[in-house]
Amino acid sequence: MPGTNLTRDEAATRAALLDVTSYSIDLDLTTGDKTFGSTTTIRFTASEPGAETFADLVDAIVHEITLNGVSLDPATAYADSRITLPGLQADNELVVRADCTYSHTGEGLHRFVDPVDGRVYLYSQFEVPDARRVFTTFEQPDLKAPFTFNVTAPDHWKVVSNSPSPEPEPLDEADESGKAVWRFAPTKPMSTYITAVVAGEYHEVQHVYHGKHGDIPLGHYCRQSLVEHLDVDVLVELTQQSFAFFEEQFDYPYPFGKYDQLYVPEYNMGAMENAGCVTLRDEYLPRSRQPRSFYEFRASVITHEMAHMWFGNLVTMQWWDDLWLNESFAEWACYWCEAEATEYTDAWTGFTNARKQTGYRADQLPSTHPIAADNVDLHAVEVNFDMITYAKGASVLKQLVAWVGLDPFLAGLRQYFKDHEFGNATFADLLVALEKSSGRELEGWAQEWLQTAGVNTLTPSFELGADGTYGAFRILQTAAPEQPTLRRHRLGIGLYDAVPGSGANGRLVLREYIEVDVEGAETVVAELAGKQQPDLLLLNDQDHAFAKIRLDERSLATVTAGLSKLDDSLARALVWSSAWDMTRDAEMSATDFVRLVLANIGAETDAWGVTRIPTYAALAVNAYSAPEHRGALRAEWESGLRELLLAADPGSDHQLTFTRSYAAAAHSDQAFADLEGLLDGTWAVEGLAVDQDLRWALVTALAAAGRSGEALIAAELGRDKTIAGKEKAAAARVAQPTAEAKAEGWRAILDPGTPNETCREMVFSIFRYGQEDVIAPYLEQYLEAADTVIDTLGFHKGSVVLEFGFPKALGSPELIERVDAWLAGTDAPKGAVRYVNEGRADVARALAAQARDAQA
CATH class of the missing domain: 1.10.390.10 (Neutral Protease Domain 2)
Structure with a gap:
């Protein structure tokens, strides 16, 4: 039985048979808090009268099905998430009246009640195949049609869809029920997965972008409890800049009239490009101080979804x-x-x-x-x-x-x-x-x-003359044995020299840049013959290629001695990337990588470099260091972070990032005393705002160390009664190093009733390095859950559990052996097997890195 699956061949057969003229969808959002009314009318033609096909509808109670005026019995016509449609005519009309189910996993129509004020918020999420959880569909992207939505909802709600929001009409002027209907105009032809309905007591702000092709209304929406965090001026400016850029570069007017961006709760994705009705995680409206990289990422999400309006939606x-x-x-x-x-x-x-x-x-x-x-x-x-x-x-x-x-x-x-x-x-x-x-x-x-997989590695190879100039210079290309393809690369090569500066350390400055085409196992670069060897030779300068790069011996010594001397931020990023690749590939010791980070991260200027690179170093400490070195390296990492946070400019991103990293790295009495001092105000760092998100980071770090228990967590939750507070409290509770905390947390993670974001926060927090004794039973429990969790939690939520819940902290040869036995005998779903395999691979990589670090 197909269930909720659909094959490419089935879709092609249906597309060859049908042409969809229109959808008309009537949703009643006033029927209760579990289900809503959904009546769909689809008009379509069939190229073969008399043929049979099917429509899609998931998790519904179907009351009536009418095809071309003939009633079909739901008991027989609706089965296995499909409605059988026999005896098609040249022109057809299908009407399906059903009750559909609200989601709490972000698939279909998600319903959320804000704990701050009890207000209700709904939003749809349909990619890939979940419009069929809200209305009857032909659920495939190539059966486009105009959509007309008519939505009944409480009259004080906001209701937003792909077309501009109309004025709500009272259901009956004599009716005092407080219900109204929003009758949206038909949309442009579009696929089911980019249709949308968002409804609830949302806060709304409207602006207009005056573009080269005319005016575009811009709406921004969020929960009432987040209004103070809606930095709408910044968001509007970014939206207008993006519209001006894309309309100019694509030479095509924005095709969907208006453009609403709605920040919604408990989202299981980052954002979704619904045509003219973009939904985004409301975590993108931060309530606490965030580094520049946060806002840079948010900008990339906003521009990403806008690009889809042309590429994907048009x-x-x-x-x-x-x-x-x-x-x-x-x-x-x-x-x-x-x-x-x-x-x-x-x-x-x-x-x-x-x-x-x-x-x-x-x-x-x-x-x-x-x-x-x-x-x-x-x-x-x-x-x-x-x-x-x-x-x-x-x-x-x-x-x-x-x-x-x-x-x-x-x-x-x-x-x-x-x-x-x-x-x-x-x-x-x-x-x-x-x-x-x-x-x-x-x-x-x-x-x-x-059409091939795998990443290549590019390595410089050369001979030097007596005068320090290159003789023959080659770029060697290799690939993993299991993914052996060698590819063509358009590649930049930068030659950087150390020059004295006003400071003691001087700078690394670009002397020359060339571009070459790399092909095959060996590419001769004739342009470099006779050139003086630089202090740093950087393959893939400007980062055009997708390949791992290696540094020659002199270049590696140069950056080890002072990566911060390199002024160009993109060049530094490539060096960071190379060093991290070498560490992951057990070619550089974890100890050396951590010391490289401690010596240079304080001078890093790229926002993402500042915030992301310390997370790589933390993984190196916890997973890639040799067990016999780990205690000393943890102490070195912890003390180095303390020095960095105290040396950082007051109020800077560096200061905030190093404080967060220090909290996560804390293991000594001194560090715990610092965290407690930051929480209770007895230790103050100039410029550091100990706001709500940072407070939760401190509370969680203390809870993970067993330095605090339920009393501290409950007290903090008393200060922060938001949904974010509940999520952070749940994460802090499962972080505790007790069997009881892990058992209760794992039960909640596997409970379908646990909300999306709460589940995610708990999964990220539960299985921690340094807690191996208390999490030892959970390899078996994880493998047991892998058999069923996608079915019980849904694909999105189940995938989060499987991907991030693998107990990597238990990494050992024995774990590899046990997982291999499970993989050899399992009949778990393909998605589950994938994530188990990935967890095993991460552990195997960590064990190889540990062996390399043991040689340090």
């Missing part, structure tokens, strides 16, 4: 095989827009320091896959919707832009939008447009980059 993939292209393009475009049109001009440096690293990691896991995955059905889509799709895909598109040139790339893109507006297309269609505009053959490039 022109939509035919099937989910091209989901990678949809997300990779928006990911590339968001950083491009940030760097060119907003205050975040160094966005590509942040990309290298943070986002790109997630792509490198994903591409070295056993679950790696080609960017253009073979998504034979919806289950495959769910498994392949990952950082290969986003981070590696964006990196490869950046390489494509370098390969063909930005102007030809844009010319092809503009033609693609015009040729396929409001329709569906494939990557082959885009490739045709790009080949025509650039004059370059791209099928071979697409084959090696998009």
Whole structure:
């Protein structure tokens, strides 16, 4: 039985048979707090009268089904999430009246009650296949149609959809029930997954963007309890900058009339590009001091979703095989827009320091896959919707832009939008447009980059003359045996020299930059022959390529002695990346990497470098250091962070980040006394605001150490009675090093009734390094849960548990052996097996790194 799955072949058969004329959807949100009324009318044509097909509807109580005026018995017609539609006519009308179920997992129509004031908030989340949880659909992206929503809700609510919000109409002027109906105008043709309904007691602010193609109304919405945190002026400015940039670069007017951005609670994703009705996590409206990297990331999310209005919404993939292209393009475009049109001009440096690293990691896991995955059905889509799709895909598109040139790339893109507006297309269609505009053959490039998996490593190889000049210079390219493809790379090479400065340490300055095409196992770089060897030779300077790079012996010594001497932030990011790759690959010791960070992070200027690199060092301390060195390295890391936070400029991002890192690293009596002093005010650091989020970080660190218990957590929750406070309290409770705390936390994590974000916070907090004795039983409990958790919690929530709940702190050869036995005999779902395999791979990598660190 298909259940909620749908195969690509089924979708193709249905698309060949049907053409959808329109949807009309009536939702009644006043029927209770468990279900809502959903009546769908679909008008469509069939190319083969007499044929049979099916419509999609999930988790509903179906009251009536009428096809072309003939009643179908729901007891027989509706089964296994499908409605059978026999005896089609040339022109058809399907009417389905049902009660659908509110979600608490973020799939379908999510319902949330704010604990601060009891107000109700609803929002939809439909990607990939969840519109069918709210109304009857043909749930596939290539059956586009106009949608008309009519929504009944309490008359004091805000109701927002893809079309502009109309004035609510009382249901009956004589009726004093307080209900009204919002009758939205039909939308442009669009796919089911980008339709949206958001309703509740939202706060609303309206502005207008006056663009080159006309005015675009801009709405911003949030919960009433977050109004003071809605920095709407900043958000409007960023939105206007992005619109001006994209409308100019894409040479196509914004296609959906108005543009609302709604910050919603308990979101299971970052944001969603619903046409003209973008939903975003309301954690993006921070209540406490955040570093610049937070706002830089939020900007990338906002620009990412806007890019989708053209790439994904105006022109939509035919099937989910091209989901990678949809997300990779928006990911590339968001950083491009940030760097060119907003205050975040160094966005590509942040990309290298943070986002790109997630792509490198994903591409070295056993679950790696080609960017253009073979998504034979919806289950495959769910498994392949990952950082290969986003981070590696964006990196490869950046390489494509370098390969063909930005102007030809844009010319092809503009033609693609015009040729396929409001329709569906494939990557082959885009490739045709790009080949025509650039004059370059791209099928071979697409084959090696998009249809193979794995990341290459590029290493300099050379001979030096007696005068210190290069003789022959080569770039060696290697690949992992299991992913052996060698690729073409458009690559920059930077030669940096140490020059004396006014300070004692001098600077590292770029002497020369060249670009070359790398191909095969060995590429000779004739341009470098006869050049004086620099102090730092940097492969992939400017970061066009997606590849791991290695530093030669002299270059590594140069940056070890003083990476902070390198003025260029992107060049530094590439060095950080190389050092971290070498540490993960057991070529650099964890001890050396941690010391590199302590010596240089205080002078780092990139916002993402400041906040993300200490997390890499913390992982090196906890997982990659040799057990016999770990105690000493933990002490060195802790004391180094204390020095860094005290030396940081008052009120700076460095100070905040180092304080958070110090709290997470605390293990000595001195450190615990500091944390307690920050909490109760007996220790003050100039410029450091101990606000609510930082207080929870301190409370959680003390709880994890067993230095505080329920009393401190409850007292803090008394100060912070918000949903965020409840989530942080739950995380602090499961952090405690007691069997009782772990047992209660694990039970709550596996409970379908635990809200999304609460579950996520608990999973991140429960299995900690240094608590191995108390978490020892949880390898078996995790493996037992892997059999069922996706079914019981839903894919999104279950995936969070499986990905982040693997007890990596128990890493040992014995764990590897036990997991291998489980993998050999399991019949768990494919998604669950994937995450177990990834956890095993992380442990295996950590054990190899520990062996390398033992040699330090």
